[in-house]
Amino acid sequence: MYGKGLRALSIATVAAMALALSLVFFYAPLDAEQGFLQKIFYLHVPLAIVALCGFVLGALLAIAHLRTRDPRWDMRSYVAIHMSLIFGVGALITGSIWAKGSWGHWWVWSEPTLVSFLIVFLLYATYQPLRFAIEDPERQARYASVFAITAGAFVPLNFMAVRLASAYVHPRVLGSTSNLPGPMALTFLVSLAAMALLYATLCKFELTAKHTRAQLRALRRRLLGEIPDAQARRTRSAAPTLQPGATVGTQAASRTAL
């Protein structure tokens, strides 16, 4: 079942988030140069890292989809990229706020990480329009997977190219955790873990919701005695839908598979 373990995962996420936030506000020392403002680092960097890892995860799931042709892999790839886009918006906004606070501008072109993140975000922003523009669900899934793999490979390449292009690297607090003092590094790692848990929980939530909706639709149709005809009732959407008829039939199989 999709919903299995969701409660435990949610509780773990809430606990980790609470721990991370209390570490951020009560344990981590104030930064000597930036003061309180630097605390946004514990939110911004984990958001960005989790979003980028989610994009790459979406590419790996898309590879699994192209290899097996199982629509459930496409669904997972879609959810991973969808959630990463939301996290990406968060990373861009917090990054902007941080840039305004420390450098005085909402946008700074000399910060290569921020610029490459924007380019990656703009590329992934076309993922849903691409899906939406293809009607046939099988082809939509296949083309979306091709896009997801291309874009997933583009993520590291783009970071290398933009980093090369920036004439100098801005003085910055982030980078690797090795140059952070101990308490800061610990707080950062806990924040990162909490953010990754949040990502996993939200992904699982979305998968469960989509699965439940498909099951509900199939059950209602069986109650009304309709012939299951997924194609006729399918509304146009960017999100993949699991075929309801197939879901009920292979429920046992999907239970073991998941």
Add this chain to the structure above:
Amino acid sequence: MSRTVAALLRKELLVELRTLESVPAMSLFAVTTFVVFHFALNRSVVDGDLAAGILWVTLLFAAILGVNRLFVADADQGGFDAFLLAPVDRTAMLVAKVITLLAYLVVLELVAVPAFGLLLLGPSIGDALPDLIGVLALGDLGVAVIGTLVAALAVRTRARDLLGPLLGLPLLVPIVIGGARATSPLLASVHPTAPAARWLLTLGLYDLVFGLIAYALFDFLLED
């Protein structure tokens, strides 16, 4: 494989020669864009970074015109179906289309680069030409590979004219970075120098990686 590619290439070039659909439009677009840049920037001559930027942006947008048209005839007039019926390797189509787009870009640059030298560029283009050809060749290869992949991805969607550029531009940003950075020292008005090797390396590496990605994924776009 090479015979299939040759046959497909012959067909592509013949169609283009007979219809003159893409290349004249691309070249005209590039020349018009230089005029637009002249008025928009209010400059009669440009050099260095600005010149490199104008040249690459113009070539890029002109290339997008060609990319948008690349598979339209195949999708609308049954070219895909005919190709899929033939017992040949599907990669042949990728190779043929990349070479076609590359040929379009070369013709485009034969018009656009002299026009740029004549209309906007301050320093003489003759001195920069040998190095410039090398940089353009590396950039063109990347544009051709990414353009073909993106065109194949976008052509059978409802909003293909919109999706092509939207998908393509972010993917082409590293090419613009490498191309413009490599070109700008060539077009400097004082002491033009050869491009730094790292930009050529960036372009070459990017071409190679996207060549492999396109080779691996193109088959999946041609299944129905």
